[in-house]
Amino acid sequence: MSRIVVVTGGTRGIGAAIAARFAAAGDTVHAPGRADCDVTDEAAVMAYFSLLGRVDVLVNNAGISASAPLSKTTLDDWHAQLAVNATGAFLCTRTVLPGMRERGTGRIVTVASTASHVGYRYTSGYTASKHAAAGLMRAVAAEVAGTGVTANAVCPAFVRTDMTAASVARIREKTGRDESAAEAALAAASPLGRLLEPEEVAFAVGFLAAAEAGAINGQTLVLDGGGIQL
Template sequence: MAGPLSGRHALVTGGSRGIGRAIAASLTQAGAQVVVLGRDTAALESVVAAGEAQGFALADVSDPAAIQAAVARLEHPVDLLVANAGSAVSKPFARTDSADFSAMLAVNLMGVVNAVQAVLPGMTERGFGRIVAVASTAGLKGYPYVTAYCSAKHAVVGLVRSLALEIARTGVTINAVCPGYTDTDMVASSLDRIVEKTGRTRDAALAELTKSNPQGRLVQPAEVADAVTWMCGAGAGSITGQAIAVAGGEV
């Protein structure tokens, strides 16, 4: 498909659902050849079957050897990396143990690190690359009951800002996109937990989540995907080391 990203090859981690799937579809629409990476074969196959990606790869982003092997098996070098895979745990700090912190760091931080380390040498050798980490407004501010998640997402933003300075002269950019509460399966699960634990109606639970967004709504995955697609384009060559909030003015 002709488009501004025609001829580019993209890898989207956590690309089988939610924001990752929307990003894959947007990059495909812009002309890129997209491979989605994840752990659920059936879910990944559904993305390809829908024409939202052209291939898929299986790997756990927290396993550096698995990511390296998956990238090595790709037919084409990666020009565009979107490190989207992530997970969240919600608990009061007093009940958040070291295993929770380790799990959040393993997926949300090291998942980005592992993916970047797998593709960056090739990008710098070719003199071009676009890397976008999907962080969160939780990487820019605090939220109660998600200290481990916030810590990991803050670390992602720090990684982006630091690495951007190291690679500024290589032709490779790295940025973070920071969505607020977005209409995804993860947020739907959060709503389920709020309803279960508090007895509130689902509408009341949704109002609680969206009250921090001045627009009073959930962000749509396609809105995040549009920002990512722009950051992957030629016109964003001077945009690097940034953490761009897609959050209705929350940050």
């Protein structure tokens, strides 16, 4: 039977690749962007999901990032990253979970980051929010253990997306490096030695969302070539 899949932030980058993978498998996919569903707005989230009815797979992918030393991180930037990356995942998960539990089946996967496990310079808001997102999945997993519902996260290193392109641009601006050298600096953050492709993250999400993955719960699957080993 075709599953109903929701991929937040699903209009581009990682989200679009995830949506395409589920669609190719024959699932019915809803991939809202911010204009369709502001994941930081409780009323908007409830209204959006009420129109869908059943949700079999939720992928919390909507995310933002900002980069600055802690001393120059504004309160607005801090709040914005926590709101999208952590609160957004909380609101969407809370909304779909009762139906999943009632049906005795469901998959929740949050797109987190290697920053869910370690701290990186100049990313206090992003790192804190991604730690929170991974922690949310662990807490939900503990609540749903044995119910047929699972909650997990994927934690990729830098992925070839518009968000990473913005990071490359900031490196170029601050260091004077060319684009290739700036991208190489990001790629060097993991043993993989290159940027991940969105399709690689989509594969990991699809794996955790598979019917056969019912024994995998409360896990954070790191995609970085072996740098972070849990």
